[in-house]
Amino acid sequence: MSRRHRTGMLAYSSRYKIYIEGYAWSVSEKYILASDSVTLLVKPKYYDFFTRGLQPVHHYCPRRHENKCRSINFAVDWGNNHKQKA
Structure with a gap:
């Protein structure tokens, strides 16, 4: 995986990032959405x-x-x- 500096954090580039809610509040959703990857978001509660x-x-x-x-x-x-569509 290649590393790159993005919005003040070190991120790994990947084609897809997945966000699934757990049992506690998560701050990762906004970072996943801000990445250059396609975000697969399981409908949150x-x-x-x-x-x-x-x-x-x-x-x-x-x-x-x-x-x-x-x-x-x-x-x-x-x-x-x-x-191309993704």
């Missing part, structure tokens, strides 16, 4: 003030909470086969 203005498909790729592994695999396969 709670929303921060900035996430309410985000549009699915435009700002992130929404994924279902049910069968999340299958949903993420489908998105990655689709993105790998449609790199």
Whole structure:
């Protein structure tokens, strides 16, 4: 993985980044969305003030909470086969 300096933090470049809520509040969502990677976001239960203005498909790729592994695999396969659209 290549390293690069991005918005005051050291980030690793990757094609996809996944955000899934856990049992505690997470600050990583905004950093994942700010990266140059495609964000696969499993529908959260709670929303921060900035996430309410985000549009699915435009700002992130929404994924279902049910069968999340299958949903993420489908998105990655689709993105790998449609790199220009992803």
